[in-house]
Amino acid sequence: MRADRLVTMSQPVDSAVSAVRTYIARHRAAFLDELAEWLRIPSVSAQPDHTTDVRRSADWLAARLQETGFPTAEVWETPGAPAVFAEWPCDDPEAPTVLVYGHHDVQPAAREDGWDSEPFEPVIRENRLYARGAADDKGQVFFHTLGVRAHLAATGRTAPAVHLKLLIEGEEESGSPHFRALVQEHAQRLAADVVIVSDTSMWSEDTPTVCTGMRGLAECEIRLYGPDQDIHSGAFGGAVPNPATAAARLVAALHDEQERVAVPGFYDGIVELTDRERALFAELPFDEQGWLREAKSHATHGEFGHTTLERIWARPTAEVNGIGGGYQGPGSKTIIPSSALLKLSFRLVAGQDPDRIEKAVRDWAAEQVPAGIRYEISFGAATRPCLTPLDHPALQSVVRAMGRAFDKPVGFTRVGGSGPAADLEEVLGAPVLFLGISVPSDGWHAPNEKVELDLLLKGVETTAYLWSDLAENWRHAP
């Protein structure tokens, strides 16, 4: 990676930096003790016997945020697990408003899954903190507490330089079923100029990056019906339409010979990668063989004219998640099946609207399915894509703050997956940035989840600079 191609504001260590670092060093031990206390609460949202633990986790966090200095720290009820909201207004009403998003629930974990220590008994080994939730997401939520204190200590302020809000949900690991409604219900109190999501990873220990967007998602199920029951392929084979064949032909028609999605209108209006973004992606130290190992795959394959990183981060896709029809057991059964099933998902990029995509796919299916085959098509709840342009002032602030903390050039990534952050962008009308200090080896959802302590404290340090930088460089546009 050539530094001159990356946005960076790496600077000599100035007095603010040394004040921040001194403050963090002094409070490091207490900070880690408190985080460990939180990590001991097994707030597994997917398991009903942990319902009270998820509530304890919310209560614990709200109390801690009050201790930190947030004048407002509330537990917000949902039909499921509670969220935590906190607010610390700036004394300057013109300062921008920042909403930090994270979650306090965790994935299930049990020692026998392959953990080297109890998942809810945090331990530090070789400068890493091991516990379920250490990286996903309690560690990344919690760095904001010490971060805002360091920001105050270094600046001599009594309130942050921005209007600071936190929304920490309790059902992210269960698919955020009530999140959108929660955001809609409290849209006024959540109103912000920018959303900072701290629930992602950066490129690697050595390569700090900020994520600028994530793909959206539209999911579709198509059921195709041929004969009213399975019929004999000898007696009738070759003379009536076969719904399994029709399903397969739909899948084959999903892409053209350049592996572009062949649904008419699919690419209409998409925000194309700029040359600068393509160049920045290309300069990330990407190890394709290592990535293939992580993908447990044996070749790369996708839309012509794009690199693997472009394909997973910035290009929309159509994938078959499931296909079925007829006899799938051992041996053979000479039938024409009566029905077949397709589960498709479309990853979307900025400029694609899930409603328009749904209509395009419905029109395409109506065109493709042959006479004699009846079909039903249905769509699940969709997730919108989100993307913040590289030249957005808030993104520049994040890059500068991160650059100071890491003392390194900061690169840009995106996320191929989809998440509730897009609801925040859509409902609140605010751009979303992803400030994550986890790394791919942290073992999210896996045994021996950990967080690198050095990186965790870089997260603290980043936010200590970030609020000042935002306030300085970006005034609230009323």
Added chain:
Amino acid sequence: MRADRLVTMSQPVDSAVSAVRTYIARHRAAFLDELAEWLRIPSVSAQPDHTTDVRRSADWLAARLQETGFPTAEVWETPGAPAVFAEWPCDDPEAPTVLVYGHHDVQPAAREDGWDSEPFEPVIRENRLYARGAADDKGQVFFHTLGVRAHLAATGRTAPAVHLKLLIEGEEESGSPHFRALVQEHAQRLAADVVIVSDTSMWSEDTPTVCTGMRGLAECEIRLYGPDQDIHSGAFGGAVPNPATAAARLVAALHDEQERVAVPGFYDGIVELTDRERALFAELPFDEQGWLREAKSHATHGEFGHTTLERIWARPTAEVNGIGGGYQGPGSKTIIPSSALLKLSFRLVAGQDPDRIEKAVRDWAAEQVPAGIRYEISFGAATRPCLTPLDHPALQSVVRAMGRAFDKPVGFTRVGGSGPAADLEEVLGAPVLFLGISVPSDGWHAPNEKVELDLLLKGVETTAYLWSDLAENWRHAP
């Protein structure tokens, strides 16, 4: 159907005919009593608790064939259920040898499946005999006993005019797992100039037909492997090959835009329909809407340039019997599946060799499956197609005999399915003809299976003429 387009030897009732009919009328009651006795034996080969019944059925038949006059009538053991072999040589060593094939085992049946009477308690209602096996296949085997006696009575012979052999297997309803080995083991004793299979249907009560061939079958399973485990379609989607997509593309590539099978070499060497056969098919009183109801389908569809009857009887096919991969349960799962499965079957027509088809499909799959997808392809036991040309002298004899018995023009059909008869053609090197007097409404494999008594006796009558006609018109070619 215009009679002048059909091969027919309809004649005025001559003295031979009246002798045969008189004999049959006199022995009708005893014949039906004996058949009913046989039908009371529940010789269900697929159900282990009927093992002794299948053996009883074989013993019963062998004894009855001896009573009929066959000098040889033996029970032949197999690793499964026993078959029955009988032989009645002609006194003229130059006479042709005929091997009749049928089976004495039956499908399972229980009153509660929807039978109006006990399936193994034969009853006659409205000139129909109801019982499991009445049409499939005990009735059609048993007409040969009275038939040969009527033949002798009408001709004054003491032995049939042909060397007559019967092979009645006991595992047809269980897939004939030991049949080919049995035929190979006894190939010398089974040697014949022509094989007559009595285990099929004719067009309808009003349209007597003889079947001239059946399609072969090659079955194939393809397993496709992508990632080593299911992977996240957000993190990796669009950048690695998806085995479900690869499976679907294979299926889509099976046919060209004319719905011809697109596997290179698939049609090499096939015996095309002659104009005469196409014309004869076209003159059958085919009711496409009624056929669609029977197929429980909502449209016809198949190889361009061919009628439905041509498609199911005389054209080879490729059908998907099963397809599967990824998530098929309720809701959604955003994965790229690690594997997918295809079960394909190919119906073959005369001129297609299953071994050559297997090689063609293997070559085609190797060509089609993309890089990064590993696959395994396997083929099950294949069944060869068989076809007897319209001008074959034995076929002419069957048509004349049937025409005399029914006093009507006789049409030609084929069978779309596949069966063990092809083993007889291949192992014995003899052409196979299908002399069946069942009709599509007889309810094979269904509740209330029955045989039309008038048609059953037409079967008796047909064979009474057939052996004389064959002996007269077709000398054994040594």
